[in-house]
Amino acid sequence: MSKIKVKSRAAGYIFAGAVLLLSLVMLRVLVRAPCADDARRAFIDAHSHLHGRLPAGKADYDGAVETALKRMDELGISKAIVMPPPMPENFPRHYEYEDFLPALKKHAGRFAFLGGGGSLNVMIQQAVALGKTPDRLRKKFEERAGKIAAGGAAGFGELTAEHLSMAPRHPYESAPPDHPLFLLLADIAAERGLAIDLHMEALVKDAPVPARYKNRTNPESLRGNISALERLLAHNRKARIVWAHAGWDNTGDRTVELCRELLGRNPNLYMSVKIEEISLPQTSPLSGGRLWPQWLELLKAFPDRFVLGTDQFYASPRLSFMWPGRGKEVRSLLDQLPADLAQKIAVDNVFHIYPLAQKKL
Ligand SMILES: [Zn+2]
Structure with a gap:
């Protein structure tokens, strides 16, 4: 064999090798083995808010929605259920779902909404302040709930x-969970196939306000509310x-044991998990970033009853509003769950609890 032939054969091998290598690289680009981010499980955020009220009666919910979409993409949130927070009477930055709905409709696949934080909750607070529920208020409440249901919530x-x-x-706001207007709402929700999202610090019995929340707005002592919550749940078992x-507890009473007991006794009770440093560490699902075994056991015992709810407030960029970047912690909890349980909590349960498929924006 001549030297030239040997050289050209070697060049041929090098060329073939290079082609093979290039093909493999191309194939890898095409099928793209999942990197950590791609493999991440998307989840539905079942509890979040938009902060779009500007001074002088103006609003920028389009901007708040843009903030939301950016953050949702960072955290792997496929869809968010947004809702007005529970507002008292004469709240200065008062709003309702009608204010942000036009902005949501521009990204219909990414959002669903709840309504009533800016209206039904106000009426409940009015009735508590009055110490009774006049017929006219009850009627107004019923009509408003019907309007929210018909509006696509x-x-x-x-x-x-x-x-x-x-x-x-x-x-500071307080109302007995078995207040006549809560019972009425449970009946309306059951009839319409809708869910009720309830914020309630747990109090197994009357107790002084926790020392770190002693301020001019909170009362000195708080009323026990767990038995009344169970009366609400028992009032109409079809109301979800x-x-x-859950996991964000400021009284020390919302323990894993209490959640387990209540879920065991009440088949129409569900919980959305929120994790944030300011709540009490002893009842948080995460400790040093690791999921507590007791919490994992609770989630495993009731795999169909939990969803994730960051409680993030997505603000318009025109506001100087800074909110702690909530969401990383529930993302971390989700990433520590076994795959089948994670799928339920991330997505499937949300569809079972809320009629998202029927409520296209
Ligand atoms: Zn809340």
């Missing part, structure tokens, strides 16, 4: 039975009640 929220004030201009913010 997946449920009623955010309503509150015990809401601590944690900052200036953050209201989502007790918001």
